[in-house]
Each structure stands twice: as C-alpha cells, then as structure tokens.
Amino acid sequence: MHDGQLLALMKCLAPEQVEQIGRHAQVLTGIDNMQPVGRRALAGRLRLPEREVRTIAANLKDQGLLTLDAAGMQLTPKADQVLPGARDLTRSLFGLHDLEDRLSKALNIPYVLVVAGDAEKDVQVLREVGRACAHRLRSLLSGQKTVAIAGGSTMMETARGMQFASLPEVTVVPARGGMGNSIETQANTIASELARRLGGRCKAIHVPDSLDASALGEMLRLPEVKEAMELLEKADVVVHGIALADDMALRRSLPPSIVQRIRENGAVGETFGDFFDRSGHTVYRMNTVGTGLGHNEKSHLIAAAAGARKAPAIIAALRRERHDSLITDESAAQEILSLL
Amino acid sequence: MHDGQLLALMKCLAPEQVEQIGRHAQVLTGIDNMQPVGRRALAGRLRLPEREVRTIAANLKDQGLLTLDAAGMQLTPKADQVLPGARDLTRSLFGLHDLEDRLSKALNIPYVLVVAGDAEKDVQVLREVGRACAHRLRSLLSGQKTVAIAGGSTMMETARGMQFASLPEVTVVPARGGMGNSIETQANTIASELARRLGGRCKAIHVPDSLDASALGEMLRLPEVKEAMELLEKADVVVHGIALADDMALRRSLPPSIVQRIRENGAVGETFGDFFDRSGHTVYRMNTVGTGLGHNEKSHLIAAAAGARKAPAIIAALRRERHDSLITDESAAQEILSLL
C-alpha cells in the first residue's frame, strides 16, 4: 500500500487522531526550527493553544524525543532520526503533497516542494523554504561538483539552512548576472557562507561596487575572474531565487526612465539581472557585462521563491527556462495553481 | 517511504493516537464480521469498554462509514471500500505483520497471514482465518483453474468465508486422501459450497460411507470417478487444514491398535489421511485407496490452521511439503516461532 493511501485510510477512519498526530509532528519540527524554545513562543508560532503544546510536549518527552530544562525544549538525538519523517508527514497531512503533485504536472518540473504557510505573513516560512532548498541542493551534491548560487533573501536562507558537511571537492560560485553592485556583493557573501557550511571551496569575486563599464571590462580580463566565470558556466547545479520586477527595479535604484521602460514592457520578475514578462521573455537586461543567466543546459536548475505575490514571477521564470526543482510556500503554490 | 516505516514513525510520535486509530479499524472490521451488531455484543467480543465502542461508532458514523438503527450497526457501501485497508491496518498495528515476516523467513513460505487472537479461546478467530484463507485462495484464482479443497472445520470456514463471485471456468474438487468415510463426505460438502460461492463447477464424488476395500477398488474404475481423480491430480491450487494426530485418530475412530501405533511413532499431525511425525515423515497412511496427497508439484499449496496446540503439526506439515501460503492465528504463530 502506498503512503498516501494509508494516510487517506486513517483520515477516513479517525480524522481527529490523524490531525493530532500531525500536530505532534508539527510541534517536533517546530522545536527543531527554534530550539531551544519555550512552550509559549512555540505555541505562538504554531498558532496552537499553549496547553496543547504542553500536552504534546509531555507526550514527546515520554517518547524520549525531547528534553525539558530551564533553557527550553530541545530535541534528543533520537528525535533527529524521526525528524525527516516528521517533516514529510506534516507536509502530507497539510495536503502539501497534493499541491506538489499538481504543480509538478502543471509546470512540468520533476521535483516540487511546498512548505506550509505564507512567507509574507510569517518570516519563519522563508527560513523553512531556505532549509528545504538547502536540503534539495544537498541531495544533488556528491563528489566533485560545482554549485552556483544567486543572491536574495531566499538564497541567504538557503545558505544558512544548509547543514554542515565535509565536501572538499565541491566548489561554490556566486551566480551573478553581472558585477559591480551591492546585490552581487551579497551573492559573494551567500556563496562563501554556503561553501563554509559544505566544507568546500568558494570562488567569490570581490569587486568594488559601482565601477564604471570600462573598469569592469578590465576586471573581466583578470585570470582569476576569468576562472570564476568559466566555473560559473559549467556549474553542475544552479540555485536561484525569483524577484518581483517592481521590487527589484526599486531596490537596485535604476534610473526612472529604465524603471518606466521595464513597467511598460510588462515585466513581472527578475533573475540574474534579467527582467522578464509573463511569457518569460527578457524585457530588459541589467548587466551589459557578465555572463547572463550563468548556467549551461546540463546543469540542474533549482528555483526557490515564496509568497503569493511572487506567483506570476515564478510562473514566468519557469516558462523562461526548464527547471529541475522548485521550492515554494503554500500561498504561492495555491496562487500559481489558480493563475494557470 | 514504506508503510511500516510510516506506522513506526507515527507510533514514535503519538502512540496513543495510533492505537486509537487501530481501535477504530478494529471496530470497523468487527462490525463487518458480525453485522448487524449492537454496541455491547461488539464490545464484548473486542474486549473493549462499551463506552469506547460507542464513541468510536459515533466517530465512524460521522465519517459516514456506518448506520445506526434499531437493528444495530451496519456498514455503508463507503465502508466496504476502506474495509480491506482497515483489516490490513489492524494486522499491522497488532504487530502481526512482524509475526508474518518472521514466519515467512523461518518457514520459507512466500505468503504468510496471521489473524489476531486465539482460535482456541474465541471461535470468531477461526472464522477470520477462514475468511483470510478464502481471500488468499480467491487472489490465486483467475480464468480456468482447478481448486482442490480438503475437509475439516477450518476448510468449512474457508468455504463459508468466500465472497460470491462468478467464475464459471473454475472447477472445485474435494481434496480427499481417500474415499468412503464421513470425513470425505464432509469434503464433498465443503467443495460444493465453495463452488457455489465461486460460481464454478464442482466435481464431487458421492460414495457411500464404509464400503469395503474391494468395493472401493471397483468405484475407482468408474469413468466419472477417474475423471475427478485426474482433476485432483492436476489441481492448480490445493487448500487444506492441518489436524492434530491425536484428535484425528480419535475422530476417525481408528482401531486401538492403529491409534497406539500412530502414537508410538510420534505422529503429531494429519493431512489428507496421512499421519506424520515432527520431521514431516509419514508414520501411517489411513487410506490404502486414493490419491495420497492429491496434488502435483506445480500447484499452489495453501495451508490454514489455527490454535497454539496445532503449532507442532503445522511445523511438521510445512516441513513435509513446500507450501505457498500459510494462514494461521496469533497464538499458533507465536507458538511456532517459540518452537523453532
């Protein structure tokens, strides 16, 4: 019997109890996310009554899954073994697996993961998306691989959500659409953080912000810069977020004329410095200097983006280029499905 | 993720709730076994407090799985869809799947099914074994098959437990070790009942009891009898119970000298009129006239026997001949494992 069938069966027999089990799993994962944590903080985040958290925590303690001390609740090593299963279970019970399947079919993406909640209402959700993205990335990494990771808050959470490992053969490169502004500097930071956690190398390119075009052209001819660019082009895995065109136009402080042009052309999203419209066509390319998308055809493309507002941008980004994996949140997932 | 893993995970997270779900499944299957049935009768059989049955019944009613009226509780068509799953779930949660796996390995039998309970303490268990045996038999039947079924109370329950079907191409033959006594007459009855339920043909051989040897020899030369014997020999599936040697020696009212001989030779069990010892070697063959075991090498052999007392006989019978399936009850299963 398949998993989903078993869960459906049990839901049919005793929905109350299944939900209760789900809440247990939720509490367990919640503790893992914030440990050490107290009942009240946790109850607030999970939107559960304090008393229920207390009862569940007592149960889990009986099972030897957590310890209660003055610092708060913390998971035991035993809990770490059940944790992946518990995460999966919560996703199943929240109906997220169903969302994932539908998205996977509708968007033609092999791997889709949906995190419960709404990133716009709960910052914790973005962390969860980052963690899930990190997990997916980790599962694609083995031996001598090159990872390119872009910038943005989602990618920051991805780097921070990566578990520590020892993969000295792995090289991390900032997947930058161009060079010479603060956004790309941030990509450097993220890449080095990711490399640190993976125990691998990082080929970050440190360039002062706001150089003029000719100075950038000079830099591109430097051997180490060229090396990094080549690495970027043959990256095995490329991970990136998806930005809203409007937000990004403002944040990158583009000249008003450009902003207007972007808007008039119906841009909805931005990746790697490229603004694109609903159908995924490039409307404006921010970086005249750089490698463009920065990946080849054989590489795994992982996109991570959360929040219902980003739904149109996500759809467009996925139309633009065939992706291997999508990590998003519940609200975005539902919005995407309603837009299609 | 595999089923057992999911259940183990949930047990680890919230054992109480999992048990509760198990009880729900138990009540559902219990109702199916005895419907229409009242709370108290059911509570008595399942050894649960009446109130709990009441609560669970209310839950199941909320799920639209059963109706409550003056006649008692009855399942709805919707419940029939979940019923097989519920049966399997109860077996999983009672740890019977574990028993099955261990028996399967220890005895080298591909299909093992263990029914909860003890047939010696609860007659209902034998019915359940019969039902399970019928289910297994049914799963092996398709198109033009010949089934041989032996006698005994377990086989009677197997025939009675078979769901009605329409398999006109199926032929049922009584799997008899010999001819000419009441036991074989019973095999006829069972075979015809089974054939009736399967919607197939029955090739029963009606011979008066207690003919002498020469008269039997004559009968064996009759064309219709020969035909039945040939069918028996090429049966695709053979289903049989396993009797205790002592019981059977008494019940068949053998002469005291034979009974003593059987005992002295350490007979533990009997099938098809053959008495055998612990190692499965034939100690005494009751029927000098007949087809012996009555099956060929290619046929599926299904054995069904319940009750801890039968454990040694079951072990010996399985040593005696390679079986395809074993259906037994919990007490016998545990006794078998403790004896090995």
Added chain:
DNA sequence: TTTAGCGGGTCAAATTTGGCCCAGCGGGGC
C-alpha cells in the same frame, strides 16, 4: 545585578468517561 523567558504547579471550567436504564423494534418460536 537585572531581566526576559523557561518549566512546572494550581485550580476552576469544560469535556469525556463509565455504568446504567429505557422504550422500541425485529426475528424466532409457536
């Protein structure tokens, strides 16, 4: 030393449980 956050205790309110009875109905015996 202060302070914020922790687990645990407490206790009334709400809910569930346990055990019993009741009126009604349906099937088996006559």
Added chain:
DNA sequence: GCCCCGCTGGGCCAAATTTGACCCGCTAAA
C-alpha cells in the same frame, strides 16, 4: 400470523479526566 423476548440505540448523570488561564520560582544571558 402473532406474540414475546432479547437486543437495539439513545438518554442520563455522577465521576474522572482534560483543558484553559494563570502564577511562581528558577536560570541563563545581558
């Protein structure tokens, strides 16, 4: 065909348990 008995679901209420909403003493970090 009819009646009667046994079993049915549902009602009921006290007992037990769980829930909810606090407070308290402690500890670890600031």
